[in-house]
């Protein structure tokens with residue numbers, strides 16, 4: 576018999592897959608429990624803050640406690656969130672300037688998009704979407720390429736195998752993507768053309784987006800408080816109902832030939848604010864600060880990997896970290912398996928300008944200490960994401976694909 580602690584550790588493995596190897600370097604991601612965050616547990620909130628400042632990557636345990644959000648939060652850190660939750664939801668066009676945190680809606684119906692935090696539901700949705708993703712990539716390539724929207728100036732839809740580049744030399748990537756826009760699924764924009772088999776799954780995609788976003792909103796509220804920003808500030812820049820580049824992505828990579836394995840997805844920082852990532856097979860690697868050894872992120876069942884993107888670095892004048900990462904062929908016995916991951920990218924509303932936020936003495940101090948992160952270039956979230964995403968496509972402008980990592984690692 577196993578004791579409870581051993582059993583709980585074993586529950587972290589994916590029993591239907593070959594094990595993640597013991598003998599590869601792994602990254603020191605902190606493990607944070609969602610239900611403790613929703614209860615305002617001060618220790619868990621300090622762990623979150625440490626993870627976001629030091630590595631910019633952490634595990635979020637989504638299991639259990641799905642109704643804990645309804646219990647009364649004790650920490651003052653959560654006051655920010657609870658108060659925010661009672662505010663009206665901003666209109667799609669309200670998240671513009673940085674000093675407009677009194678933006679209130681004229682349209683209460685937008686509240687209909689918001690859901691309670693429910694980690695278990697998100698895990699279920701992710702499980703179902705792994706199956707849907709497989710069926711998308713199983714389509715013939717001639718069908719999939721119909722949904723490559725690059726020539727229309729969009730990063731949504733399909734990106735074929737080798738259609739992205741992983742470095743300045745133009746080396747081709749070794750994965751396929753399918754990107755689904757949050758605004759399309761919520762009806763905030765015109766629907767994009769998509770394979771027929773995705774049509775019946777729009778409600779599932781909607782639920783996954785809403786539940787991912789609800790967790791992102793909690794994380795933003797907690798970080799808002801830690802940064803000493805005016806109440807509700809970060810949330811106001813990331814409303815579910817705002818027009819934004821938020822998207823779901825599936826990443827699909829068949830096993831590479833034994834004698835010719837290389838990076839499948841080139842090193843990068845994420846472009847937006849908060850990434851919610853579901854991995855089953857290894858292959859994701861991060862380069863921890865001050866290190867030159869790439870370390871694997873071991874996938875844990877029941878957990879999402881959360882990482883911060885460049886927008887958070889810019890908003891916080893470099894106090895928060897978006898770390899470089901990449902994807903290689905899965906390690907050890909996993910190497911012969913097709914790897915798929917599922918991601919929700921939360922990004923600031925399209926018209927938000929990416930610069931250090933005002934109203935926090937900590938950020939003011941960060942501005943003085945990290946002048947590199949705070950060049951006052953007026954770029955909107957929409958321009959930044961387009962420029963970086965299309966810069967990594969074949970024929971794109973690689974010089975525009977870089978993020979906040981330059982000069983930092």
Ligand SMILES: O=C(O)CCC(=O)C(=O)O
Pocket residue numbers: 824826840845852854858859900901902916918
């Ligand atoms: O597939 C993964 O594990 C990570 C994917 C990723 O980093 C990305 O799509 O930005």
Ligand SMILES: [Fe+2]
Pocket residue numbers: 843844845900
């Ligand atoms: Fe990424």
